[in-house]
Amino acid sequence: MLKxxxxxxxxxxxxxxxxxLLIVILLIxxxxxxxxxxxxxxxxxxxxxxxPELGLLAIAMAVVMLTGGINLSIIATAxxxxxxxxxxxxHTVSRDASIAASIGPLLLAVLxxxxxxxxxxxxxxxxxxxxxxxPILATLGTMTIVEGISVLVTRGRVISGFxxxxxxIGNSSVLGIPVSFLIxxxxxxxxxxxxxxxxxxxxxxxxxxxxxxxEFSGINVRRVTVLLYGLSGLLCGISSLIMVSRxxxxxxxxxxxxxxxxxxxxxxxxxxxxxxxGRIVGLVLGLGVLQMMSSGLxxxxxxxxLTEALWGVIILVILFLRRARGKGxxxxxxxxxxxxxxxx
Amino acid sequence: MRESMxxxxxxxxxxxxxTFLALxxxxxxxxxxxxxxxxxxxxxxxxxxxxxxxxxxxSAGMLIVLIxxxxxxxxxxxxxxxxxxxxxxxxxxxxxxxxxxxxxxVIGVVLGCINGFLIDYLKVPAIIVTIATLNLHYxxxxxxxxxxxxxxxxxxxxxxxxxxxxxxxxxxxLSLPVILLVAVYLFTAFFLNRTTLGRQIYAMGGNQEAAxxxxxxxxxxxxxxxxxxxLVSGIASxxxxxxxxxxxxxxxxxxxxxxxxxxxxxxxxxAGGTGTVVGTALGVSLIAMMGNGLTLLGIxxxxxxxxxGAVIVISVGVTSYSRRRGTQVRRIQVxxx
Numbered sequence: 014m015l016k017x018x019x020x021x022x023x024x025x026x027x028x029x030x031x032x033x034l035l036i037v038i039l040l041i042x043x044x045x046x047x048x049x050x051x052x053x054x055x056x057x058x059x060x061x062x063x064x065p066e067l068g069l070l071a072i073a074m075a076v077v078m079l080t081g082g083i084n085l086s087i088i089a090t091a092x093x094x095x096x097x098x099x100x101x102x103x104h105t106v107s108r109d110a111s112i113a114a115s116i117g118p119l120l121l122a123v124l125x126x127x128x129x130x131x132x133x134x135x136x137x138x139x140x141x142x143x144x145x146x147x148p149i150l151a152t153l154g155t156m157t158i159v160e161g162i163s164v165l166v167t168r169g170r171v172i173s174g175f176x177x178x179x180x181x182i183g184n185s186s187v188l189g190i191p192v193s194f195l196i197x198x199x200x201x202x203x204x205x206x207x208x209x210x211x212x213x214x215x216x217x218x219x220x221x222x223x224x225x226x227x228e229f230s231g232i233n234v235r236r237v238t239v240l241l242y243g244l245s246g247l248l249c250g251i252s253s254l255i256m257v258s259r260x261x262x263x264x265x266x267x268x269x270x271x272x273x274x275x276x277x278x279x280x281x282x283x284x285x286x287x288x289x290x291g292r293i294v295g296l297v298l299g300l301g302v303l304q305m306m307s308s309g310l311x312x313x314x315x316x317x318x319l320t321e322a323l324w325g326v327i328i329l330v331i332l333f334l335r336r337a338r339g340k341g342x343x344x345x346x347x348x349x350x351x352x353x354x355x356x357x
Numbered sequence: 358m359r360e361s362m363x364x365x366x367x368x369x370x371x372x373x374x375x376t377f378l379a380l381x382x383x384x385x386x387x388x389x390x391x392x393x394x395x396x397x398x399x400x401x402x403x404x405x406x407x408x409x410x411x412x413x414x415x416s417a418g419m420l421i422v423l424i425x426x427x428x429x430x431x432x433x434x435x436x437x438x439x440x441x442x443x444x445x446x447x448x449x450x451x452x453x454x455x456x457x458x459x460x461x462x463v464i465g466v467v468l469g470c471i472n473g474f475l476i477d478y479l480k481v482p483a484i485i486v487t488i489a490t491l492n493l494h495y496x497x498x499x500x501x502x503x504x505x506x507x508x509x510x511x512x513x514x515x516x517x518x519x520x521x522x523x524x525x526x527x528x529x530x531l532s533l534p535v536i537l538l539v540a541v542y543l544f545t546a547f548f549l550n551r552t553t554l555g556r557q558i559y560a561m562g563g564n565q566e567a568a569x570x571x572x573x574x575x576x577x578x579x580x581x582x583x584x585x586x587x588l589v590s591g592i593a594s595x596x597x598x599x600x601x602x603x604x605x606x607x608x609x610x611x612x613x614x615x616x617x618x619x620x621x622x623x624x625x626x627x628a629g630g631t632g633t634v635v636g637t638a639l640g641v642s643l644i645a646m647m648g649n650g651l652t653l654l655g656i657x658x659x660x661x662x663x664x665x666g667a668v669i670v671i672s673v674g675v676t677s678y679s680r681r682r683g684t685q686v687r688r689i690q691v692x693x694x
Binding site: 083085140144145146147149150151153154155156157158159160161162164165168169269273274276277280286287315316318319320321322323324325326328329332333336 | 428430475478479480481482484485486488489490491492493494495496497499500503504611614617618621627628659660661662663664665666667669670673674677678680681
């Protein structure tokens with residue numbers, strides 16, 4: 014029975030195929046237009062360096078989107094975490110400390126940062142589950158407060174000067190694969206297992222389809238919501254670790270443009286914004302499409318803003334195609350949408 | 358004022374939230390006038406009005422969008438596109454104030470209507486479509502203009518405030534932003550309460566399915582709602598350009614959520630079907646007074662956003678909590694019967 018439910022929830026094969034096809038088309042197209050430039054190890058390495066920050070934030074957005082929610086505080090959470098990590102590090106170790114001397118403080122800083130980001134997520138979840146605030150408003154509120162506190166604490170200044178060890182997280186490779194990319198893949202894999210192989214994940218998908226029915230089937234909906242937003246916050250924290258390491262600094266406002274892009278990435282990856290359908294693997298493919306477009310256009314000499322515009326276009330095209338296929342958003346089982354619930 | 362009073366009395370559901378807001382504003386106003394000497398002066402209040410007219414005008418459009426059950430994220434990009442086109446035209450070809458508003462307004466309406474059509478046609482939540490169009494409009498604008506700022510507006514565009522009121526720099530003439538703000542609010546209130554289209558928007562936001570079965574043309578309504586949002590964005594963008602005398606492509610984009618927050622603070626629900634102009638005006642006033650008050654009290658500007666966030670969280674928290682308790686009580690009563 015559970016297997017059948019799981020199967021029906023996870024059936025989005027046609028979407029994965031479309032995305033895979035899109036990736037192949039992009040590979041061929043850019044390979045032809047940019048001979049010897051696009052299909053190179055160097056280009057793929059640089060793409061793998063760029064993807065993880067946005068990727069982890071997009072997963073943070075995706076997990077709550079599966080329940081029909083949204084998390085507007087992801088960037089604020091990530092920056093708050095970055096500021097905690099940066100503050101602790103700059104106060105405990107000097108910039109040129111040895112690896113042995115900096116490993117302890119680094120662990121402490123990272124744990125504290127992750128704790129703060131998970132805590133912000135849990136607060137979001139409590140607001141949504143127990144106070145009954147709609148996700149968009151709850152996270153808008155925490156976004157404003159967290160950003161405000163971050164500005165207050167740092168006075169808007171950049172914090173920098175970290176030991177070498179932190180910088181290796183975002184800037185080194187193992188066997189040619191960037192460490193940050195490995196972190197991203199491992200996180201995506203763990204979240205996939207959590208969502209597709211555990212009762213918790215099943216509850217998440219069920220809540221996205223019908224929260225009331227899920228509650229009446231004996232699932233503690235509130236607990237799942239709180240934990241899920243906590244997970245979302247934690248993922249922001251992991252993203253922030255990579256961001257701090259890559260930028261070699263922390264500040265309020267880093268990555269602000271990622272906020273709305275993560276929503277687009279989720280929709281491109283086949284997640285239903287009303288909840289209940291979509292897979293992390295689709296999101297990863299969608300992120301691949303976005304990253305390849307961005308790198309390819311960059312190599313062609315186009316500005317980053319044109320890429321942004323084209324991202325908007327490609328989302329609209331995909332939505333048009335899904336509409337033309339007559340499946341609404343293009344998911345196997347489309348729950349009836351009611352006006353009242355559509356945006357909550 | 359009589360219009361709004363009648364509305365308050367007629368709608369007991371809205372009564373509480375707006376009365377509550379008004380009381381907070383009166384309390385805050387009383388405190389600020391006692392604690393500072395500058396707050397309760399005509400000059401200060403008019404300054405605040407002018408500074409927040411941009412947010413206020415946009416909030417009227419956002420109110421209608423939220424009532425209709427949607428949301429618009431792209432209006433900042435629409436405003437920027439309209440503003441840029443308007444500035445380029447009047448600097449290069451001259452023109453007059455009416456033409457400036459016309460250019461920005463028409464661009465706003467066209468781009469807004471496209472949003473409305475896409476949202477209805479694609480059957481996708483409005484937030485997704487408008488995030489996509491935000492990226493599209495803004496990306497294309499920056500690519501074409503390379504993000505250049507525009508300066509050097511013609512003389513007539515610089516000295517607009519003196520066209521209204523009794524003139525002279527010392528007098529407190531009602532300036533153009535304030536007049537437009539009041540006009541937009543009055544029109545929106547009239548439109549929402551006294552026209553069929555306005556009532557249909559409430560109906561659609563309350564229950565789209567039911568409204569459709571009553572014969573409401575949903576597509577037409579959505580195109581109108583987002584077109585109106587585009588129109589007010591265009592108007593507000595001209596006001597903003599006039600106030601700062603520069604056009605910076607990144608000046609407006611990024612403030613989407615501020616406007617949403619102001620309207621939600623004023624009692625509109627993201628679920629659609631509820632919200633009033635009075636509430637929105639009060640929400641904007643509260644934000645404006647808070648910003649002004651903190652500055653006058655000499656509190657570091659680093660605190661502003663913390664206060665704003667706290668107000669949003671408390672406001673939406675209290676509203677949702679009381680609504681939830683309300684529905685629970687009703688459920689128990691139904692069960693008891």
